[in-house]
Amino acid sequence: MQDEKLRYFSIEEMVALPTYMGLAISPDGGKVAYVERLTDWDKNRYLDLVWSYDKTSRQRVLVTSDKNGGSRPQWSLDGQQLAYVSSVEDDGEHKPQLFVRSEEDGRTVQVTTSKDGIGSYLFSPDGCGVYFLSQRPNEALKKRKEGYGDIEYVDVDYGRQTLYYVDLENARQYNDRFSMPKSLREDEGNRAEARLCVDRSDLHILEFDVSPDGQTIVFSAAPSPNFEDMSQYALYRFDVATKEVVHLHTGQLEGRIEGQVAFSPDGESFVFTHRTGDGKMFRNNALVIYHLLSGEIQSLPVDIDEQLSVVAWTEAGIVIQWQNRTNRWIERIELDGSRTSVVTGDGVQAFGASVSLDGHAVAYIQSTGSLPLDVYVDGHRITDLQERYTAHEVSERRVVSWQSRDGSEIEGVLCVPGDFDSSKRYPLLVVVHGGPTWASFPSPTQDKYYPIEQFIERGFIVLLPNYRGSSGYGEAFRALNERNLGIGDYEDVVTGVESLVHAGFADPERVGVMGWSQGGYISAFCTTFSRRFRAVSVGAGISNWVTYYVNTDIHPFTRHYLGDTPWRDPEVYRKTSPMTYIEQAATPTLIQHGDKDSRVPLPNAFELYQGLKDVGVETQLVVFKGMQHGSDKPGWNRAIMHQNYAWFCHHIFGDPLDAFWL
CATH class of the missing domain: 3.40.50.1820 (Alpha/Beta hydrolase fold, catalytic domain)
Known part of the structure; x- marks a missing residue:
């Protein structure tokens, strides 16, 4: 009997196919969190769900609800807390806020209530708090709107991002109030607010990283979020104890800095990227090491004629992603420029890598000429989009x-x-x-x-x-x-x-x-x-x-x-x-x-x-x-x-x- 001919996807089936993103492997490499984007036809929206996958048991757990979903998962250093971002309604507007889930008891609490929502974030190394980016509140703009209506002064009224810190224990204690009747709750004034770290109204922070000892933060910033200011990106050091912000001089690289920054495992240096040549956006970029103690800049001799994306600086080397013709690869680079394959090969397209602290466990999204984009961990496929494709003519x-x-x-x-x-x-x-x-x-x-x-x-x-x-x-x-x-x-x-x-x-x-x-x-x-x-x-x-x-x-x-x-x-x-x-x-x-x-x-x-x-x-x-x-x-x-x-x-x-x- 002849096999029945497979049919092609319909347009509706193609729209509804899930996509994967937002990978985060735990520091010890034992668990992977990822985001699955699904189609909600009834509400005409794409819904992002966060999943957690255990490499040992090969079991996955749904972390977020199907009401608001979640995105951008991240593990604490000890792997006992999983954070993610979810949309929260406030005065009729939905803003991204941070939630943290305990792996020990499965309890999840909302830990930020930023009026404008949050941008990128990182756990503090001790796991006691989270650093995040959010817009500085501007009371003058609020009063102007109340008095005159919604007016914008073009190229003046910027919402600049700066750095905040939220203490997780305080946030949990505040959330505990809701287990009591309202008449028995303590005063609302005890609410745990995020603490402003970088008090600079002239800086718009783009990306940041926290040193392994938690004492130093490096960040890239521009004068404003205006794309015109991309040529004025600069690097800064923030001392957690003294709150001091210091501009890090990069000499002839000033004006060509990109946003990426990543600390070395010993915390004494960090890697960043800059555009080469005249700095135009279609030029290659280069990897540079900044030594914090001496202020010395060290260029890495990487023999790759392409734009590079830094994943992390691990104990095994700096992990990067780059595209080679119609292939996308993940590699490790040593300080002498030598490279080691992580995920490479002809016909391989690997995206969205996340690596463990030692640099040897890696999660990524991969496709090939015959297989669609699924999530992989150390070569093992953990999602099932492939099965949908094999059931159709493609x-x-x-x-x-x-x-x-x-x-x-x-x-x-x-x-x-x-x-x-x-x-x-x-x-x-x-x-x-x-x-x-x-x-x-x-x-x-x-x-x-x-x-x-x-x-x-x-x-x-x-x-x-x-x-x-x-x-x-x-x-x-x-x-x-x-x-x-x-x-x-x-x-x-x-x-x-x-x-x-x-x-x-x-x-x-x-x-x-x-x-x-x-x-x-x-x-x-x-x-x-x-x-x-x-x-x-x-x-x-x-x-x-x-x-x-x-x-x-x-x-x-x-x-x-x-x-x-x-x-x-x-x-x-x-x-x-x-x-x-x-x-x-x-x-x-x-x-x-x-x-x-x-x-x-x-x-x-x-x-x-x-x-x-x-x-x-x-x-x-x-x-x-x-x-x-x-x-x-x-x-x-x-x-x-x-x-x-x-x-x-x-x-x-x-x-x-x-x-x-x-």
Whole structure:
């Protein structure tokens, strides 16, 4: 009897697939906490749940409830307390607050009540308290709002983060009050409040670490949270006993510091990263050791042509993550620059690493060409997303390469059906990733914007190009679209299409392109600059660099890539803007955008939409009310995917557009 043919995921099933994040391995390596993101259709939300997994018993325990869930778990040094962040309602607003669970009795208490919620946090080494970041209260702003209404002085009214400490025993004693009737409780004034540590109104703290003896904290800070101040990041030391804050001088590295800091096991040094060269965001970064006693700076000779992310400084060395083409690896680095593999290999993509104090136990999220992103601990898989994929038909992923017009080698991922026939010509769709410093990987899809598996089932093949600027291919490759955005990127996309046409299995008359964010910008460029495509979808994309520059919340991004402001170099803004070529546009274009998007503000969408209408090109703009730069609601993801599916099937296969209207 022949096996029944497996079916592809539906769009709703794809949206509802769980994703994993927020890994935290206990210091002794015996337990792992992780976050599972689930879909709550009834409340139209994604719900994050914290799980705890015991390596010895191989049992997992749900730590958080399904009411508010939780995220960002972290263990105390002795492994007897597990903290996490959960949303708490206060005066109609939900803010992230810290909760701590005792492993001994399973009791969980809320330990912060910050009006603005909390950012990153760390247990004190003795386990008696927690340091966390939160905004400084600003009574002047509160009084101004009460007297005059909600007014903002742009580039003045900043909410700067600073460092606080909360005593856990005091927090537990306060929570004990609620086990008594209200009439018997002690006065509310006994409530345990967090203690302000760094009393500096001129600093916005980004990241921090606590020394193993608990006596010193190092942190990175900028004058404000404004992205313009990224070039003024600096390092500081905070003495826990004296409360003294000291600026740590880094000489010629000033102005190129990044946020990452991590103490050495002996507490005498810490590692940080800085951008190399001119400090632009697409440059490599480098690892540097700061010796606290001498103030000496020691650069590590790491032979990796990529951007590095520090996981931790362990007894076995500094653990880093980095991307090698379409692989993502975890390695340990010694002070002489020598490297030891932790999780590597061709076809391996490892994310979100967490390591034990000795550096030998590691938890991570891993995918390969045939297996989806599951949680692993020391090579052992502890979640079960793989089982869901093996019960469905899934596209095959192949790494392909081609030459762009200027001779640059471009890689991409080609998605084809299991019964792919290279002698047949397939309609082709191109899905362009965002970033630009990100990449597409040859692993099973979890895309919640574009229905790749449904496209494959319908008869398409799908190309995911890692165009110039993508991560994983070195600094020179990331810099190729400097002052050449859109133009060089377009050439990488269209030559990828041509290579598949030349290979004989892509139909040159039935090609579409889509993308979100930077991918949306490249798609917008495709719709105005080219007539290669039958249909285009622009998600949260830039249409005019001047419009973008004056509206976005990250102005330095534009100056780093285009080289200057539009007032001093209008020509580079003109030639790289899709709107410059609007008169030659001819391709039916779907535009999807959130009305609360501060990264790529909504005027970009309206400008492209009106321009296409004025030149007689079929277009439809869909505005998602309340959505920021990306979707955080399953209903929105479902709508985005159904709209794209209907749009491309209509314009390439002639299907009715009825389903587009949901």
